[in-house]
Amino acid sequence: MLFDSSLRRDLARTFGATLVVILTIVLTMMLIRTLGQAALGRVAPQDVVLLLGYVALAQLPTMLSLSLFIATVSTMTRMYRDSEMAIWFASGVGLSRFVRPVLRVSWPVLLVVALLALFVWPWMNARSAELRERFERRSDLSRVTPGQFQSSRDGRRTFFIERDSEDGRTGRNVFILTAQADKESVTSARSGHIENTDDDRFLVLDSGQQNEQNLRSGDKTLARFETYKVQAGDRVLSSADAPPPKARPTIELMSEPTPAAQGELTWRLGLTLGAANLLLLAIGLSATQPRRASNWNLLFALLSFVVYYNLINLSQAWVAGGKAGMGAILVTMHGGVLLLAIALLWWRDNGTHWSLRRHTGDGGGSGKGRLKQRLQEACKK
Template sequence: MLFHSSLRKELSRSFGATLVVLVTIVMTMMLIRTLGLASKGSVNPQEVFLVMAYTVLGYMPTILSLSLFIAIVGTLSRMYRDSEMVIWFSSGRGLADFVQPLFRFAWPVLILIAAMALVGWPWANSQTIGMRQQYEQRSDIERVTPGEFRESSGRLRVFFIDKDTPDGATATNVFIWAVERGLQITTSARSGRIEDIDNHRFLLLSNGQRLERPLFTESGLKISEFKTYGTRAGGSSNATGDSTPTRARSTLSLLRDRSDASLGELGWRFGMLLAAINFVLLALTVSSVNPRVGRSGNLVFALFAFVVYYNLLNLGQSWISSGRYGMGSFMLLLHGGVFLFATAWLTLRNNNWSAHRQTRASAATAGSPPPAAPPSRIDPTS
């Protein structure tokens, strides 16, 4: 009981500290990335922190797996360095005896990883993609800022206004540059206003001039003046449910679809849980260190193993999505192979430790002096 409780208590402290550090690092990286998207006009600046939160939530399966892996490796490496493992081994505990307390500690984390990979990951992606699409599909006039040139959603028109009213419905000194039907059209007006006609938003310009010039020829310049001119301001959306990326679709919809892209995404989601289970076994086998040597090399090797495994998981998703491999065969090859490798390595190390203990016991027995022979009885008649 002392063996299990002491190990789980130290694992809890190490896991909590590692999780906080990794979440802080990921949030900082995502904040920089989201601010870059906001500066390019891909994300609403008012929703930067919300997009960042959804993004970090989507990466939680990877963060939890890495935190669990580092916590186990760091705790067991510390126990090797401080000779605590020698004490447990001397008391009759083998390396295989650590499997049960490790999984008793890890099973809530494994359930959380499964929930985040199967439910949290697609939900967070759907929220992020929805906000970005809503911001991208806003009308062209809503993109305009007084005193700044702004491109339209299709990047075929450029708007400029001098001033606008507080309600944003009227503007003065309007300038529009557009490419339509092979013509370069420049329109300027003293004022403009927004009106909704037949469920479409139009910009009505007043007292202006329109200049049309062919793109590929020098002739054919046309100049016209108008008192009132209307142009489409955008705001329509042609997006359908079929265009939803697989990473933003629910697990149930992917199970019903069964296409290569859906199977690739399913392989990644279920693979995160299987990879987390294998990471527990791998952490137990790679955590052995020499107390006389620093543990940095051991941690570097463990981190390298995590990176290779995670990249193979992502590579397998692309292979399954392209139809090169089936989901079942790849998952059996990758996760089953890693499980057999970790189990064989753990069994070998556990048996080597048992054999080492038997050898020491035999050597101690062989080195002890033989028991003294009982004194022979002397016949007094001799």
Template sequence: MLFHSSLRKELSRSFGATLVVLVTIVMTMMLIRTLGLASKGSVNPSEVFLVMTYTVLGYMPTILSLSLFIAIVGTLSRMYRDSEMVIWFSSGRGLADFLEPLFRFAWPVLALIAVMALLGWPWANSQTIGMRTQYERRSDIERVTPGEFRESSGRMRVFFIDKDTPDGATATNVFIWAVERGLQITTSARSGRIEDVGNNRYLMLSNGQRLERPLLPTAGLKISEFETYGTRAGGNAALSGDTTPARAKPTLQLLREPGDASRGELAWRIGMLLAAINFVLLALTVSSVNPRVGRSGNLLFALFAFVVYYNMLNLGQSWISSGRFGMGSFMLLLHGGVLLIGVAWLVLRNNNWGRRRRTEHVIAGGLPSHQPTKIDPTS
């Protein structure tokens, strides 16, 4: 009982500290990335923190797996360095006896990883994609801030308005500069309003003037006045077809939809849980450290193993989605192979086969030289 409680208590402290650090790092990185998207006009600036929160929630399976892996490796490496493992081994505990307390501690984390990978990941992606799509589909006049020059969604037009209404559909003193069909077109009007025509949105200008100038100075200017003039405002009133990516679809929908893309996404989601289970086993085997040597090399090797395993998950998703591998065969090869390696490595360390063979070889080879020499007293 003391063995289990002391180990789980230290694992809890290490896991909590690691999780806080990783979440802080990921939140900082996502904040910088989201601010960059907002500056490019891909994300609503007022929804930056909301998009960042959804993105971090989507990465929680990876964060939890890495936190669990680092916590186990760090805790067991410290126990090796402080010779606590020698005490437990001397009391009759083997390395395989650590599996039970490790999985008792890890099972709530593994359950949370399964929930976040199967439910949280698609929900967070759907929310993020929905907000970005809605913001990108807004009309050009809705992109404009009164008193500021702003580019359109295609970056081929520049808008300026003096004032707008609270609903953002009507504006006064509209100025538009655009490049179309080899012409520089400057349009100004007293007012403008948004109208939906079919699946498209148009900006209807009233009481204005239109100036057309060719990019190459081969012809003169063309000036025209109008009472009403319509121009494409950008953004569709409705989208046709299902353009939702696989990462934003619920798991049940992926199970019902045949296709390589659905199988690839399912392999990644289920693989996150299987990888987390294998990480517990691998952490137990790679945490052995020489007390006379620093543990930095051990941690670096553990992080390298995590990066390779995680990249293989992403690569496998790409291979399955492109039809190069089957879902079952790839998962069996990757996760089953890692499980076999972990079990074989654990058995090797638990029984100390390598050390025992070296010891038996030394005893067998050196025994004759240590036998006492008999001396004849009559000689």
């Protein structure tokens, strides 16, 4: 009882602290990246916080698995260095006995990882795609901040306007700089408004002029107009009818045997199986020498985590590319890692006994005889 309670308490405390640190680092990096996308005009500034929440949900399964893995390795490494493991081993408690209390602490986290990977991940990708698509469907005129120059989505136009309506469809003192391969034009007008024709959007300018220059010949043309219509943005296709595999529900992927759907399903299942396998690996990789003041086992454990998760990403590409089947990848990769974790636990429990037998000789009688002979020789001396 003392064994289980003390291990669960230390593991839960270390897991909470590790998750807070990793979550803070990842959220800071994602916030900087999202703000950069907003500054470049790829996402709406008012959707930054919402998009950051979606990105955090997308990275949460990996963060939970990594936090649980580091917490297990750190807790058991501390027990090795404080000689607690030596006490438990001397009491007849093997390393495989630690699997039960570790799983009792970790099973809620593993369940959350499975739910996030199988259900929340596609929902989050669908909502993120809707946010980006909604922003892309906005006209180039509505993206411009009054009194500031800003480029269009394709980078070929630069706008400057003063808005006089709340819906963003009408503006005054409009300035447009259009740069193409062989010509450059500057268009200015007193006012302009947006008109929608089918799936295209046009900016209709009133009372203005256009100064066009041919970059190859150097010829200049000045034209005045009462009404001028220019396309305000390229047609944006909706992804609601054909969403990507990462935005489709897991049940829908199971009913579709295409390579892309199978690859995405392999990745989602791989996150869940990988979290459980890494938990068993962490118990075996935490062994260290108490007299050796180094963190090589922790570094090796982190390297194992990176390699394993890169293999999970590669497995998605292999299945999506038709190089391997989903069942073969799941059984070969994750089954192999499970066997490796079990073999490591067995070796930690029995490797020491075999080493002692090898040094003392094969069989108990010969070992005792040699030990008795050495003691007699030492007494004679």
